[in-house]
Amino acid sequence: MTGLNRTVLGWLALASAGFLLLPWYAIEDGFWRFGWLLDGWPLDPDYAPAIMLLLQGEKPWLWPVAGFLLLPLVALGRPRTAPLAQGVLLAAGGLGVAYILGQGFAIGIPGWTFASLEAAFGPLGDRQFGMGYGALLTATGLFFLFTLGCAARGAVNGDGFVVGSIGLIVMVVALFIFFPVARILVSALQTNEGALSLTVFLDKLLVGKIWGLDCVYSHRACGVAWNSFALAVAVGAGTTLLGLAFALVVTRTGFPAKRLFRGLTVLPIITPPFVIGLALILLFGQSGAVTSLLEWAFGIPASRWLYGFTGVWLAQMLAFTPIAFLVLIGVVEGVSPSVEEAAQTLRADAWTTLRTVSLPLMRPGLANAFLLGFIESMADFGNPMVLGGNFSVLSTEIFFAIVGAQYDQGRAAVLALVLLFFTLLAFWAQRRWLGRRSYTSVTGKGDAGVPVALPRRFSGLLFAVTVPWALMTAVIYSTILFGGFVNLWGLDHTLTLRHYVDAFGVTVGDHGLVWSGGAWNSFFTTIAISTISAPLTAAIGLLTAYLLVRQRFLGKQAFEFGTMLSFAIPGTVIGVSYVLAFNVPPLELTGTGIILVISFIFRNMPVGVRAGVAAMSQLDSSLDEASLTLGANSWQTIRRVVLPLLRPAILAALVYSFVRAMTAISAVIFLVSAEYDMATAYILGRVENNDYGLSIAYSSVLILVMFAAISVFQLMVGERRLGRRSGPQAGKLDLGGQPA
Amino acid sequence: MSTTFGGRAASVRFDRVTKAFGDFVAVDSVSFEVDAGSLATLLGPSGCGKTTTLRMIAGLELSTAGRIWIGEHDVTGLPATRRDVSMVFQSYALFPHMTVMENVAYGFTVSGTPKAEARERAEQGLALVGLKGFGARLPSELSGGQQQRVAVARALVLEPEVLLFDEPLSNLDAKLRRRVREEIRDIQRSLGLTVVYVTHDQEEALAVSDKVIVMRNAAIAQEGTPRELYEQPADRFVADFIGDANLVEAEIRSVDGDLARVSIGGVEVRVPGRGLPVGRVLAAIRPEAVLLEGQGGGGLAGTVRKAAYLGKHLEYTVDSPVGELFVIDRRIDDPRPAGAGVAIRFGDRIALVPDAD
Numbered sequence A: 001m002t003g004l005n006r007t008v009l010g011w012l013a014l015a016s017a018g019f020l021l022l023p024w025y026a027i028e029d030g031f032w033r034f035g036w037l038l039d040g041w042p043l044d045p046d047y048a049p050a051i052m053l054l055l056q057g058e059k060p061w062l063w064p065v066a067g068f069l070l071l072p073l074v075a076l077g078r079p080r081t082a083p084l085a086q087g088v089l090l091a092a093g094g095l096g097v098a099y100i101l102g103q104g105f106a107i108g109i110p111g112w113t114f115a116s117l118e119a120a121f122g123p124l125g126d127r128q129f130g131m132g133y134g135a136l137l138t139a140t141g142l143f144f145l146f147t148l149g150c151a152a153r154g155a156v157n158g159d160g161f162v163v164g165s166i167g168l169i170v171m172v173v174a175l176f177i178f179f180p181v182a183r184i185l186v187s188a189l190q191t192n193e194g195a196l197s198l199t200v201f202l203d204k205l206l207v208g209k210i211w212g213l214d215c216v217y218s219h220r221a222c223g224v225a226w227n228s229f230a231l232a233v234a235v236g237a238g239t240t241l242l243g244l245a246f247a248l249v250v251t252r253t254g255f256p257a258k259r260l261f262r263g264l265t266v267l268p269i270i271t272p273p274f275v276i277g278l279a280l281i282l283l284f285g286q287s288g289a290v291t292s293l294l295e296w297a298f299g300i301p302a303s304r305w306l307y308g309f310t311g312v313w314l315a316q317m318l319a320f321t322p323i324a325f326l327v328l329i330g331v332v333e334g335v336s337p338s339v340e341e342a343a344q345t346l347r348a349d350a351w352t353t354l355r356t357v358s359l360p361l362m363r364p365g366l367a368n369a370f371l372l373g374f375i376e377s378m379a380d381f382g383n384p385m386v387l388g389g390n391f392s393v394l395s396t397e398i399f400f401a402i403v404g405a406q407y408d409q410g411r412a413a414v415l416a417l418v419l420l421f422f423t424l425l426a427f428w429a430q431r432r433w434l435g436r437r438s439y440t441s442v443t444g445k446g447d448a449g450v451p452v453a454l455p456r457r458f459s460g461l462l463f464a465v466t467v468p469w470a471l472m473t474a475v476i477y478s479t480i481l482f483g484g485f486v487n488l489w490g491l492d493h494t495l496t497l498r499h500y501v502d503a504f505g506v507t508v509g510d511h512g513l514v515w516s517g518g519a520w521n522s523f524f525t526t527i528a529i530s531t532i533s534a535p536l537t538a539a540i541g542l543l544t545a546y547l548l549v550r551q552r553f554l555g556k557q558a559f560e561f562g563t564m565l566s567f568a569i570p571g572t573v574i575g576v577s578y579v580l581a582f583n584v585p586p587l588e589l590t591g592t593g594i595i596l597v598i599s600f601i602f603r604n605m606p607v608g609v610r611a612g613v614a615a616m617s618q619l620d621s622s623l624d625e626a627s628l629t630l631g632a633n634s635w636q637t638i639r640r641v642v643l644p645l646l647r648p649a650i651l652a653a654l655v656y657s658f659v660r661a662m663t664a665i666s667a668v669i670f671l672v673s674a675e676y677d678m679a680t681a682y683i684l685g686r687v688e689n690n691d692y693g694l695s696i697a698y699s700s701v702l703i704l705v706m707f708a709a710i711s712v713f714q715l716m717v718g719e720r721r722l723g724r725r726s727g728p729q730a731g732k733l734d735l736g737g738q739p740a
Numbered sequence B: 001m002s003t004t005f006g007g008r009a010a011s012v013r014f015d016r017v018t019k020a021f022g023d024f025v026a027v028d029s030v031s032f033e034v035d036a037g038s039l040a041t042l043l044g045p046s047g048c049g050k051t052t053t054l055r056m057i058a059g060l061e062l063s064t065a066g067r068i069w070i071g072e073h074d075v076t077g078l079p080a081t082r083r084d085v086s087m088v089f090q091s092y093a094l095f096p097h098m099t100v101m102e103n104v105a106y107g108f109t110v111s112g113t114p115k116a117e118a119r120e121r122a123e124q125g126l127a128l129v130g131l132k133g134f135g136a137r138l139p140s141e142l143s144g145g146q147q148q149r150v151a152v153a154r155a156l157v158l159e160p161e162v163l164l165f166d167e168p169l170s171n172l173d174a175k176l177r178r179r180v181r182e183e184i185r186d187i188q189r190s191l192g193l194t195v196v197y198v199t200h201d202q203e204e205a206l207a208v209s210d211k212v213i214v215m216r217n218a219a220i221a222q223e224g225t226p227r228e229l230y231e232q233p234a235d236r237f238v239a240d241f242i243g244d245a246n247l248v249e250a251e252i253r254s255v256d257g258d259l260a261r262v263s264i265g266g267v268e269v270r271v272p273g274r275g276l277p278v279g280r281v282l283a284a285i286r287p288e289a290v291l292l293e294g295q296g297g298g299g300l301a302g303t304v305r306k307a308a309y310l311g312k313h314l315e316y317t318v319d320s321p322v323g324e325l326f327v328i329d330r331r332i333d334d335p336r337p338a339g340a341g342v343a344i345r346f347g348d349r350i351a352l353v354p355d356a357d
C-alpha cells in the first residue's frame, strides 16, 4: 500500500514544482533558453511562477489550481482501496486538468476569449499568454494523479502504469491530432469577425475555384478539388500497378537484377519527394538535358509540357512507386505457394491461377498500396509546387492561402477540410472493400511449395514496363547526384564545386571555424529536430502498440481507430491545423522548434505503431504474464522482457522516424520559421528562386546522409540476427513492420 | 542459509466467483477450497473454464463477481504482481534472451534482492529440479523436458503461497509426461506446497491429485478425491468423463443397508447403493467389470463386434441387450474372435449414478 503513497507524492511534487517554482507562462525566448533564471525570476511577472503571480495579486483565476494541489494530501496515508482516497485523486486530478485547460481557453490575449463569458462576468481587464513549463508540469502531475485514481478504482486490473500510459496517449492524441483538426472545422465555419456562420462556410466551400468543372467543356482550369482528386487517383492506380509489376518481377521470375530492384525500395525513404520533380526539370524542362538533346537531334522545339498535370503525375509516380512496391512485395511473397499449387491441381492454368487465386489474395496489399499512393499524392506539396505551373492542387492552394498575400485562414481551413474529406473517404472505402474477410495464407506450417511461374507473355509485358522504368529512375538519381557539380545546368556544363561551397562552406575566421555555407543553419536544425523527434516517436509508437496488443481495456476499439486515423490525415492538413490551433494561447507553439518535433511525432507515429504491433504480436503473451506472476510490475516487465526482445523493431522505428523527419515537407512548410528552418523547406525556397544548382547539391547531401543512416542501421540489425541463437521464441522475431 | 521451499503454503478459496468476457460467462459462480499443502487438479473438457479459473487465482484475470481468498487474505482486487502466486505456463514462457540462471533468478531481480543471495537461491532451485550446472545455458539450448523443469524452478524459488500449473505436460511425449508428473508430485509432497494444476487428461488428474475438481460449462460438476470421483460419480457427465465407463440404464430393485440389488438388463448385481431410492438408475460399469464367458453360461447374451490385442490386455466391443459395451479382458490367452457369441456377467466395479433425466 506504500506504493500508492509514493507515486501520489511523486506526481504531486511535480505538479507543485510547476506551480511554485517554474515560470507559469511561456518564455518568449524559447523553451530551451534559460536566461530567465538570472533575469528577474522569480518576481518578474514575465517569468514568475504561478504562486508569485498570485501573491502579487495578478491572475486571480489561478487560485483554484492551488486548491487542486492541496486536495490530494487527503489521500496520503490511506489505502488505495479507500473510496475517499480514490475519489480525491479522481476529483483533484480530473477537475484540476479540466480547470487549467478551461481557464487557458477562456482567457486569452484580449481577456475573455468568448463574448458570452464577457457578457456573463463583465470585462476582465487582464490577459494571459501561452502556457509555459509551470502550467505544463502542473497539468501533467495532476493528470497522472487522475489516472492513478482510475487505477486505484480497478481500471485495467488496477495497473497504474498501464492506465497512465493509456491516459497519456489519449491525451496527446486528443491534443495534437483531434484538437487541431477540430480547430480547422471551427476556422472554416468562422467569419472574419470570429462569429460562427454556416452560410459563410458554404460560401467558401461551394466556389468554382474548388469544384468548377470548366476543363470538361472549355479551356479554363477545373477546380482544385477535382485536380487533386484526379491526380491522386491516377497516382494511386499508377503506383499500385507499377509496384505490382515490380513485385511480380522480383518474386516470380528469374530476372537477374532482382536485388537491384529491391534496392529501389530504400530510395523513397531517403528522398524528399520534390527532389524528383527537380530532377525532372533538369532533364525535361525547357532547358533540360533531354529537351536540348531532342532539339539538337530531331529539331523538336522545347515546350512546357512538363509543367502541369503530366509532370506532377510523372514526378509522383517516380517518387511513390517504390512505396507501393514495398507494400506489395510483402504481400506477393505472402501468398502461399501451396494455395497456388492447389489451384493448379484443380486444373487451372497459370493465367487462371493468377487471376482467380493469387491476385484476390493480394487484395489487401493492393488496397493498401493504392491508399498510400492516394494519400501521398494528396498530401504532396513539393512536386505541384515545383512542376504545377497553372495546374493547382489543394495542398498548394492551402499553402498560398496561409502564406501568400491573401492570408485567409478560413479559406485554408475550408480547403484543408476538402483534402481531409478525400483522404478519409479513401480510408473508409479501403476498409469497406476489404471487409472482414480473411486473406492470410501464411501459416506457421512449413510451406514447401514452389510459386507458380507467370504466363510467358505476361512476364514479357512486365519486363517491358519495369526495365525502362528502373532505367529512368537510375537516370534521375544520377542527375541528382551529378547535377550539383555543374555550373549552370542546361547552359554551362563546366564542372564546379561552387554549389557545395555555397551551401556547405566552412572558413577559418578569427574565432575559429565559421560555418559560412548557407545551408548549415537548416542542416543542423534538421538533424537536431530529427534526432529529438525520432526517439519520442518510437517511444510513443511502441507504447501504443504495447497497449493495443497486450492490454484489454474499455474503449480499446475507439483507441485503435483514433491512432489509425492519424495515418489518413495528410501532412498538409496537419500543417495547417497546427498553424490554426497553436498560434494563440493557451498553447502558443508556432515559430518554435517544439512544434516541428510535435508534428513529426504525430505524423510518423503510425509507422512506430505498425512496427511495434507487428513485432509484438509475435511475442507470446505468456512471457509477459510469467513476468507478472513472478512479481514484476508492468513497467519492469516492459523493461526487462518486452523491450529487449523488441530491439530490432525499436531500431527500425528509430531510424525510420529519423529519416522521415528529414525528408518531410508537406507539414513542415507551414511550421518552419526563420530561426527553425528545415532542410527541405530551405531547398524548396531555393528552387523557387531557380537556384537549381544549390538545391540539387543540398538534396544529394541529404540523400547521402540518410543512406548512411539506413546502412548503419541495416548493419546493426543484420549482425544481431546472425548473433542470435535460434530458439522457439527467439527465432520468430523479425525486423517488424515496414514503414508506411 | 538453509532454505526450506514451500514453508509458506496457503489455502485457496473461491466464493461464488464469476468471470465474464463481455456477455460470455467463462466461469459461473464457482466455489471451492484447496487446502494448504495439497495438490488439486482442475479437470474438464476443452473450453470449460479451467484456464480462466487458474488465471483468476494468479490475478491475471480479475473476477467479475465473487471473492477469492488466499490464506487469510482477500485478494479479489489484487493484480498478479502483488499476489504471492507463481505460475508455470503451458508454453513454459522462458525468457529467450536470458540464461537459465537469469530466468530462475528473475523474481529476485525484480524485487531487488541482493545479487549474491538471488544467485544462491536460484542455484538451489535448479539443483532441486536436477539441473545443477545448466545455469549458463540459454533456454533454446535445452530439451523440452529440461525447459519444463526450468519453468518449475523459476516458479518454485520464490516460495509462493500457491503454485499454479496450466497443462504443464501437454508438450511432452507420453513417457516423459509420466516421469515429470511424478517429479512434480514428489516436489509438491516433500516441500508441502499448495498446487493447483490444470489438465484435461483424466488419468493424469487421478494419478497426482489430493483433490480433483471436475468442471463443465463454466461450473463445477463435482469435486472430491480421485477415489470418490471414480466410485461415486455425481452424474452421467462425471461418470462418462472419469474412466471409460459404460453407462447403461438399470433399475434398483431393493435396498438392503448399504447395498442395493440392481438389475441390469435382467442380470442382478449387488453394489453399494449410495442412498439411492428404488427405481430407475444409471450404472457406470468399468470396462474391467464386464466379464465375458463362453456361450451357454448364465447372464446376458451378446456378440463380439470388434476385438483388439493390446499386449497387456484385450479390448472388445460387444453388442448386448443393454447397448454397446466396451470391455477390457486381462485373460489374453483366451481371445474371442469378432462375431463370437458370448455370455455377459458383471463384476463388482459398478458405480450407481443418479439418473437425472
Ligand SMILES: Nc1ncnc2c1ncn2[C@@H]1O[C@H](COP(=O)(O)OP(=O)(O)OP(=O)(O)O)[C@@H](O)[C@H]1O
Binding pocket: B021, B024, B025, B026, B044, B045, B046, B047, B048, B049, B050, B051, B052, B053, B200
Ligand atoms: N479473453 C477472452 N475473451 C473472451 N472469451 C474468452 C477469453 N478467454 C477465454 N474465453 C472463453 O472462455 C471459455 C473458457 O476458456 P478457458 O481458457 O478457461 O478454457 P479451458 O477450460 O482452459 O480450455 P482448454 O482445455 O481448451 O485450455 C472458452 O469458451 C473461451 O472461449
Ligand SMILES: [Mg+2]
Binding pocket: B050, B051, B052
Ligand atoms: Mg486452457
